[in-house]
Amino acid sequence: MTVIIAFLANILVAVAKTVAAALTSSASMVAEAAHSWADAGNEVFLLIADRHSAKPKDERHPLGYGRSAFVWSLIAAFGIFTAGAIVSVMHGIQELGSAEPVEDPVIAYVVLGIAFVFEGSSFLQAFVKSRRLAHQRGSSTWDFVLDTSDTTLRAVFFEDAAALIGLGLAGGSILAHQLTGEAVWDAAGSILVGILLGIVAVMLIRRNVAFLIGTTVSVGVRARAGLALLSDPEIERVTYLHLEYVGPNRLFVVAEVDLAGDAQEHDVAVRLRDLERQIESQEIVETAVLSLSVADEPSLEFDAGSGIR
Structure with a gap:
């Protein structure tokens, strides 16, 4: 259910951001649109991970199919890196020399605000679940999310957290561009969003690789x-x-x-x-x-x- 909620939220947000990016010509909005489409695509991989890993063990797989969840989650993490981080950074670099102003920034602010509500609702659901499970295990929420073998919960948690931070970066960059008249701020927002996605992607990749090759329990x-x-x-x-x-x-x-x-x-x-x-x-x-x-x-x-x- 956590993944489905995140998927629906990302689809709605991705459409809104794409329209806003086209109307405003904002590099930061393009980065945010790429971010949401990457997240939406990744949720499909996470749904496949949940479905495939739940198959019962058989003669050819005496330990079950559970590790396939780490494989599909690893693919999803690479998706964040390629479709989100690289696209955002490259687009931001291309726009650094552009003098084109952001048109109708109010549209961007409205869409970012709506996106914050959707992403915040999805993150809150993942956070509440993580905090409850962490409490049952006598752990902090942060340590639980980092160490849990529930790779889809960790992915949704960090993707939604990154989305909320990215929305703040995009909004701040557009505002700085609007106040100073310097387009470099908008381009910088796209680059910062890409760097943020890259950090999250690398962290998720490392955790999934650790579980695939075998990691000790706490x-x-x-x-x-x-x-x-x-x-x-x-x-x-x-x-x-x-x-x-x-x-x-x-x-x-x-x-x-x-x-x-x-x-x-x-x-x-x-x-x-x-x-x-x-x-x-x-x-x-x-x-x-x-x-x-x-x-x-x-x-x-x-x-x-x-x-x-």
């Missing part, structure tokens, strides 16, 4: 997983724990555990299988693999407040 997630394992009466010790994101909010869990008692090999195998199925019943777990600890392996200790010690 100490809090690791601690909660370890404590959850130890809370089971069947498990006395945990000597190894590997947690890897294989999709948005989907984990691959590998652990070595020491089971209570001294049962025979067949009974131990059955107990391990049952424990794996029990762990996999958790919504966040895609696949769990358990094996037995060796007696001389040190136990891992977990603390809910400080993670692993």
Whole structure:
């Protein structure tokens, strides 16, 4: 729903900005129009990411299709960089030597104001969701958005935040041009919007690449997983724990555990299988693999407040 709201908002805003850019001849408005069209196109990729990553695992994909969300989100981030950042910067540079004044700046201000309302509503929805989830995990909203495996939520959050800042830059640039009569201010606004989009795109690209090649979970997630394992009466010790994101909010869990008692090999195998199925019943777990600890392996200790010690 977050992505759909952002997509509809971007389409409406992109049309309005395009019309305003044509009527005002403003370089900043052209940059803003390119920004919104890039965002709208990117939301399509994010919708594909959500749909494809939700497919259930099968024989060819035993860990599911979750990582495809990172792939499609990576493509969307490249879209921001190429269709938004590069176009805006190049257009601004081309307009630096132009003496053409911005026509009917009131039109630009009205469209920017309307765009701020739409973009603000979309950002508020993403912010509220992020803050709620961050509170549940005992994290700040900023840290949660940066670290979350929900790549579509992060993309919408930062794209909408960049859109609001970009609107301010565009409006300020047009105002400076109107007050000074210097067209360079309007061109500079286009360049600044492009630089802003480039920064956001690079950040999103880096985060998606990190999840694609494998990134560690936070100490809090690791601690909660370890404590959850130890809370089971069947498990006395945990000597190894590997947690890897294989999709948005989907984990691959590998652990070595020491089971209570001294049962025979067949009974131990059955107990391990049952424990794996029990762990996999958790919504966040895609696949769990358990094996037995060796007696001389040190136990891992977990603390809910400080993670692993």
